[in-house]
Amino acid sequence: MSADHLDADESAEPRAADGRVPGRRGRATRQRLLECTGQMLKDRTYRDLKVVDIAREAGTSPATFYQYFPDVESAILVLADYMVAQGSETFSALTAKASWKGRAGYEASLDLVDGVLAFWERFQPLLRVVDLATDEGDLRFANVRTRLLNDLNNTLARAAADHQSLGKGQPGVNPDAIGGVLVAMMVHVSAHRLGFEFWGVRTEDLREAMARIVFWSVTGQKPPTAG
Amino acid sequence: MSADHLDADESAEPRAADGRVPGRRGRATRQRLLECTGQMLKDRTYRDLKVVDIAREAGTSPATFYQYFPDVESAILVLADYMVAQGSETFSALTAKASWKGRAGYEASLDLVDGVLAFWERFQPLLRVVDLATDEGDLRFANVRTRLLNDLNNTLARAAADHQSLGKGQPGVNPDAIGGVLVAMMVHVSAHRLGFEFWGVRTEDLREAMARIVFWSVTGQKPPTAG
DNA sequence: CGGGGCTCCTGACGGTGCGTCAGATACAGT
DNA sequence: ACTGTATCTGACGCACCGTCAGGAGCCCCG
Numbered sequence A, B: 001m002s003a004d005h006l007d008a009d010e011s012a013e014p015r016a017a018d019g020r021v022p023g024r025r026g027r028a029t030r031q032r033l034l035e036c037t038g039q040m041l042k043d044r045t046y047r048d049l050k051v052v053d054i055a056r057e058a059g060t061s062p063a064t065f066y067q068y069f070p071d072v073e074s075a076i077l078v079l080a081d082y083m084v085a086q087g088s089e090t091f092s093a094l095t096a097k098a099s100w101k102g103r104a105g106y107e108a109s110l111d112l113v114d115g116v117l118a119f120w121e122r123f124q125p126l127l128r129v130v131d132l133a134t135d136e137g138d139l140r141f142a143n144v145r146t147r148l149l150n151d152l153n154n155t156l157a158r159a160a161a162d163h164q165s166l167g168k169g170q171p172g173v174n175p176d177a178i179g180g181v182l183v184a185m186m187v188h189v190s191a192h193r194l195g196f197e198f199w200g201v202r203t204e205d206l207r208e209a210m211a212r213i214v215f216w217s218v219t220g221q222k223p224p225t226a227g
Numbered sequence C: 001c002g003g004g005g006c007t008c009c010t011g012a013c014g015g016t017g018c019g020t021c022a023g024a025t026a027c028a029g030t
Numbered sequence D: 001a002c003t004g005t006a007t008c009t010g011a012c013g014c015a016c017c018g019t020c021a022g023g024a025g026c027c028c029c030g
Helices: A024-043 A051-057 A062-068 A072-096 A102-122 A124-135 A139-165 A175-191 A193-198 A203-219 B024-043 B051-057 B062-068 B072-096 B102-122 B124-135 B139-165 B175-191 B193-198 B203-219
Strands: none
Touching: A024 A051, A024 A062, A024 A072, A024 A124, A051 A062, A051 A072, A072 A102, A072 A124, A072 A139, A102 A124, A102 A175, A102 A193, A102 A203, A124 A139, A124 A175, A124 B124, A139 A175, A139 A203, A175 A193, A175 A203, A175 B175, A175 B203, A193 A203, A203 B175, A203 B203, B024 B051, B024 B062, B024 B072, B024 B124, B051 B062, B051 B072, B072 B102, B072 B124, B072 B139, B102 B124, B102 B175, B102 B193, B102 B203, B124 B139, B124 B175, B139 B175, B139 B203, B175 B193, B175 B203, B193 B203
16 A cells, blocks of 8 residues: 555655766756657667667767666656656546446546556557566566556545445455456556557447446446447 | 468478478477476576576577577477467367356356466466567567467457347447457456465456456346355 | 498677776866 | 866676587498
C-alpha cells in the first residue's frame, strides 16, 4: 500500500556522479540529456539506445552522460516518473466521478478503456521500455509499473467490492483478482494494439469488447446491446 | 491465416554456417548446444545469456556455436518451435471436446484458464524471452507468439460467433475482438502470475475471475455462483 | 594399418560499445 | 588578470561479438 521507501532518484536533489549538487549549467545539460533520451526512444528500440548516441545528440560526450546518470535505465526512469504522475492524474480523473449505474455506467467503462488506450498510445515508447525492463526482472521498472497501475487496480477492485456488498456484481469472487484481471486485460491489449490492427481486429471493436467485460465484471449487469 | 511462408529454420534440413549438412557428430553437438541454451535460460535472464557461456557449458567453443546458429535468438527460436507444437496440442485438447452449456461449460472455461496458466508455468523461461523479443520488435518471435495463440484465439472467436448466431452471447460485438481480448487477458495474467502473488492476489482467485469472464463473454450467461 | 579426404572444432583477431579516469576547459568572484 | 570551483572530455581498459584460417578428429579404402 505505502510506497514511501520506493522513491525514485528524483525525489531528492539530483546529484552528479561525484556527489556534488549540480549548478545551473549542469542542470541544463542534464535536462538536455533527458530530452534527447526521450526523443531517441521514439525512433530506435530500447536496446539500440547507445549512450554515445544520446550524448552526441545532446552535443556533448559520453563521459558527461555518466556524470548525471549511472546508466541509460536511470535516465529513462526519470522520464518514467513523470509519466507515472501523468497517469495518476489521468486515471483518477476517469474513475473518480464516474457512476456505474445503467447506460451511464457503461459509458464510463468505455471512457475508462479509451483512457487507457489513449495513455498507452501517448507514452508508447516509454511504456514499451517499462514493460520490457519489468519482464527482464529490473525491479526499478517493476516498481514504476506498480505505481502506475495501482490506483486503477484499487479503483476497480473497490467498485467490484461495493457491488458485492449490495449482493450484485460477482459475489464470492475476490475483488482484487477482478481488478487485477481487468487491468491486465486493458494494459495488454493497449500494448499490442498495433498487433491487433495488423491482424485485422479494429481498435474500435477491442474497445467495445473490453468495456463490456469491465462493466459486467464490476456490476454483474449485462451492458446495453451494441448498436 | 495461412503460414506456409513463415517456416522456421527447422522445417528443412538444419544447415551449418558454411552450407554443409551436418553429420552424426555435428548434430549431436548442435543438440547439446540447444539443451544447454534451454537450461541456462532458466537461471540467467535472456540478455545475460552470452554465447561464450553456452559454449563453455556445452564443453565447446563460441565459434562452434556460430557454426550451427547465426545468433542466440535463432537457437532459442528452435526451442520455441517445439513449444509451439506442444501448445497446439495442449490447447486443442482443451477446447475441442468442451461444451459451453451450463455448469459443464463453466467447468470447461476453468479448464481452459488452468491450461493456459499451467502452460505458461511450464514454459516460463522460454515464454519470457518470446514476450520480450516480441516487444522489442523481433518479427521472428512475434511470429512464434502468433502461431502459439492463433488457435486459441480462433477457437474462442468461433465459439463467440456461434453463440451470437443463436441470438445469445454478445450480439453485435466483433467475435475476433472478443477472442483476442480474452486471450490477451489470460496470457498477460499468466505471465505476471508471480507478480500478482507477490502483490497478495492468489492464483486461485485470478483463475476464477478469468474463467467467469471467459464464460460470460462467450455465452452471455452468468456463470454459476462461486462456492 | 596408414594415409587421404572428409567433417568438425577452435585460437586468435578486429570491431563496437561500455564505463572510468586524469586532466583540460569554462566560468564566477575578487 | 588570477584563482578556485564547476563542468566537460580524450583516451583507456574491459567485455563481448562474430569471423576467419587452419588444426584436430574420424572414416574408409587400399
